[in-house]
Amino acid sequence: MRQPPSIDSFGAGGFRVSGVWRPGSLLLLDDAPLPWRPPALSDVTVEDFAPVIQAGPAISEFVLLGTGPTQMLPPREVRDALRAAGLGLEFMSTEAAARTYGVLVSEGRRVAVALIAV
Secondary structure, three states, X not given: OXXXXXXXXXXXXXXXXXXXXXXXXXXXXXXXXXXXXXXXHHHOOHHHHHHHHHHHHHOOOEEEEEOOOOOOOOOHHHHHHHHHOOOEEEEEOHHHHHHHHHHHHHOOOOEEEEEOOO
16 A cells, blocks of 8 residues: 655645645645646636546545635535535635645545645
8 A cells, every 4th residue: 555645835836745846736636646727716617526526435535625725615516516426525725624634644544635726
């Protein structure tokens, strides 16, 4: 079993993941850091979650969404699509989501993480 990546820091429009700077928003799925399209929560669509939905609950217990500098409600279409795919959704500010991810992976939990860059 491979080690989940760590989110070492964030800000200035990106994330340092396991020592590697990644500009822009970030998706962590099945322990793989991937670039994520939306620059702001207002730009998030169901299609942005397609890899998570395709992977389904076998890969992740739920989706942790960092909504940017403040906690905001994700679009209803996104919430409904994830629920229909059998995935829970937790959303909070990107800062809180990055911290929560660290705690969850230290507990051995399997989560998909989508973080809007701040």
